[in-house]
Amino acid sequence: MPDKVIEPGERPKKAYNNYDFLNAPDARPIRVLCELSEPKTRFRKYDIKDTVVMFGSARIKPKDAAGELLAQIEHTLQKEGASPELELARERARRGVHMSRYYEEAAQLAERLTTWSKALPKKKRHFIICSGGGPGIMEAANLGANRAGGLSVSLNISLPMEQVPNPFQTRELAFEFHYFFIRKFWFVYLAKALIVFPGGFGTFDELFEVLTLVQTKKAKKPMPIVVYGREYWEEVVNLDALVRWGTISPEDLQLFRICDTVDEAYEYLTQELTRLYLGT
Numbered sequence: 001m002p003d004k005v006i007e008p009g010e011r012p013k014k015a016y017n018n019y020d021f022l023n024a025p026d027a028r029p030i031r032v033l034c035e036l037s038e039p040k041t042r043f044r045k046y047d048i049k050d051t052v053v054m055f056g057s058a059r060i061k062p063k064d065a066a067g068e069l070l071a072q073i074e075h076t077l078q079k080e081g082a083s084p085e086l087e088l089a090r091e092r093a094r095r096g097v098h099m100s101r102y103y104e105e106a107a108q109l110a111e112r113l114t115t116w117s118k119a120l121p122k123k124k125r126h127f128i129i130c131s132g133g134g135p136g137i138m139e140a141a142n143l144g145a146n147r148a149g150g151l152s153v154s155l156n157i158s159l160p161m162e163q164v165p166n167p168f169q170t171r172e173l174a175f176e177f178h179y180f181f182i183r184k185f186w187f188v189y190l191a192k193a194l195i196v197f198p199g200g201f202g203t204f205d206e207l208f209e210v211l212t213l214v215q216t217k218k219a220k221k222p223m224p225i226v227v228y229g230r231e232y233w234e235e236v237v238n239l240d241a242l243v244r245w246g247t248i249s250p251e252d253l254q255l256f257r258i259c260d261t262v263d264e265a266y267e268y269l270t271q272e273l274t275r276l277y278l279g280t
Contacts, residue, residue: 049190058134070096112262113129113144138154152168152169195226224257225257227257233258
C-alpha cells in the first residue's frame, strides 16, 4: 500500500509524463502507436514519400576489413602453427573476403540510385535509399547515399547483438524501433522498390514477408524486387523446388528479378521506377 500523502501544492503526474506507466505492459498499445506516429511526422517534415529499400546481412564486411581479418589469421597460423580452430577461422575469413563484394556493390548501387534520383526534375518524385541502419549491407546502403550527397532513411531496431547504428545515417531520418512489426510496416509502406542482398534469418524474413504481401495483393502498389547475388541465392534457396512441389505457382517466380551486377540492377530499377512512377 502507498504510504505517502501528497504534499501541499504538489500535483499528481499526468499519465503521459508517468514513465513508469509508459514503460509498463499496460502501455504497450501507446508505445506501438508512438512507433507508428512519430516516424510519420518526420517523414512528412522532410517530404519523404518514396524509398528504395535495401536489405542484407549485418555480418558482411567491407573489402578492406575482410582482407585485414584474413591477414591477421594467416599471420597467426604462420606464428603458432595450424589448429582445427584456426583452420576454421581462416576458411570463414576467406568466405568473408568473397562476400565483401556485396558490401562494395551495395554501396555502389545506392550511390548510383541516389545520384539518379537527385537529377530528376524538381517536380518529379524522388527515391530515397532506406536501410535497417545497422552494419554490413545496411551500412553500405547508407554509405552509398552519403557519397552521392543524398539523404537516406535508417530504420534501426534495438537488439542484443549486431544491430549497432552505422555512422553514415542521415541524423534527422534515423529511427530506433522496439517492435519488429512496426519497423517492417515502415519498410514496406513507403517502398517503391526493394533490393535484397545475401543475408540470414532477418533478411529471409523481410524478403518472404514482402513477397507474400505482393503475391496476395495485400501490397497493391507495383514494387520491383531485386534479389541480388545469384551465386548465393541459388544455393541457399531452391525456389524452383517450391514450384515443382506445387506450393507456389510458376508465375510467382516473376515477382522478383535476380541480378548479379550493379549495372544490371541499376538499369532494371531505374527503368521500372521511371515506367511505374515517373510517367515517362
